[in-house]
Amino acid sequence: RKEVEQDPGPFNVPEGATVAFNCTYSNSASQSFFWYRQDCRKEPKLLMSVYSSGNEDGRFTAQLNRASQYISLLIRDSKLSDSATYLCAVAADYKLSFGAGTTVTVRA
Amino acid sequence: DTAVSQTPKYLVTQMGNDKSIKCEQNLGHDTMYWYKQDSKKFLKIMFSYNNKELIINETVPNRFSPKSPDKAHLNLHINSLELGDSAVYFCASSQDLALTGHFYGYTFGSGTRLTVV
16 A cells, blocks of 8 residues: 555646545654645645644645544635646655645636 | 755766766755656655765665765765666755754755656
8 A cells, every 4th residue: 555645636627616635644653744736847845734723825725634544635716827736745754755646737 | 045956957868877966955954865756756755864874765776876975965876777767856855853843844956857768
């Protein structure tokens, strides 16, 4: 079983729509959780950390469910510029393990 | 003022050659990493160094040898390159978890796209 699994998508949504997707992780000792965004042929960039209480950053909301070992990302009012691959990342000790990414395409 | 810089950005080379990729960070971080992203876009950790000490060494062929001359630099040397080594190699750095008590995630370099022909 992979350490971190994501629905690869693609999620193809119109501008203004809400899109949400999950990521599951296998290591119950994982300590920190993140969402990264990766644009085509570029490096991953940190989108947001994910906290147990859930957290919001503008149009982005992240949730963590430790009991079920999943994290989620919700994007409200999608913009064309949100089109990217979203990578879930889970940290245990010094190591970040990444999911294979969920591709989101926002169309006009 | 680039935070994590890698060179070269692109590398095209023939099978059997030996090549190096360099990485430098100016963030004052204590830990540096090499990740490989293959054609399926899966990011997989290869190595990690903390203050010049190797702390993570995943199952990677011993043709790959990392070297950290100081905590701001982590280089990757690859011997006898094979077609399957073609990928994007990302360097990353992070602050020491033990120092801060909190892990803030990584800062990535812009990647080195290696093509073996």
